[in-house]
Amino acid sequence: xxxxxxxxxxxxxxxxxxxxxxxxxxxxxxxxxxxxxxxxxxxxxxxxxxxxxxxxxxxxxxxxxxxxxxxxxxxxxxxxxxxxxxxxxxxxxxxxxxxxxxxxxxxxxxxxxxxxxxxxxxxxxxxxxxxxxxxxxxxxx
Numbered sequence: 067x068x069x070x071x072x073x074x075x076x077x078x079x080x081x082x083x084x085x086x087x088x089x090x091x092x093x094x095x096x097x098x099x100x101x102x103x104x105x106x107x108x109x110x111x112x113x114x115x116x117x118x119x120x121x122x123x124x125x126x127x128x129x130x131x132x133x134x135x136x137x138x139x140x141x142x143x144x145x146x147x148x149x150x151x152x153x154x155x156x157x158x159x160x161x162x163x164x165x166x167x168x169x170x171x172x173x174x175x176x177x178x179x180x181x182x183x184x185x186x187x188x189x190x191x192x193x194x195x196x197x198x199x200x201x202x203x204x205x206x207x
Contacts, residue, residue, distance in 0.1 A: 069095075069136045077118045077128030077147065085114050085132050092134050093141055096204040105182035106141065106202060112175040113145035113198045121149030121196055139204045146197040152190035 071092050075081040086107045093106060114130060122128030133144040179186045183200040190196035 068138075071134050073132040075130055075132075077122040077125075077130050077149075079115070079118055081130070082111055082114045082118070085130075086111055089132065089134055089143065093136070093204075096136065096139060096141070098204045102202070102204055106143070109179045109182040109186075109200050109202075110143060110145070112178045113143075113200065116175050116198070117145055117147040117149065117196065120152075121147035123150060125149055141202050141204065143200045144197055145200075146195065148195040151192040151194055152188070152196055153192055 069092070071088075073085060073088055075084065089110050090103055090107055093103065098106070110132070114132065117130045118128070121130075128147060128149055131144075131146040133146075135142045176186065176188070179198070179200055183202045185199075185201045187199040188196065189199075
């Protein structure tokens, strides 16, 4: 059975936990293992945090969109913002790269997403925003 949902919320770090819980509740019908649900929540946290901290840096009134589609046993999550965008996506996805070393950021956000999901695709345009698409197939018991 296919299913779809969409969340829209203020780019406020307190909403990151709301997104995690919402996606977990939506995906639970696939009967994921605790590890699979934890993987999805962790990857989602990184994507939402990136949108809030990097996408809307110095921009008031930002909105983050999270879409989730379930098709058979596969979960597709898209996290989008209309913030600053990423100048060089390839560079930004390198492990340990951070555009804010003064903030003690680890530069591992995209690496974490790639580790916990089956695939990660990042599309970004300067001044227009970023969309991260993550896919994970739930292994049926």
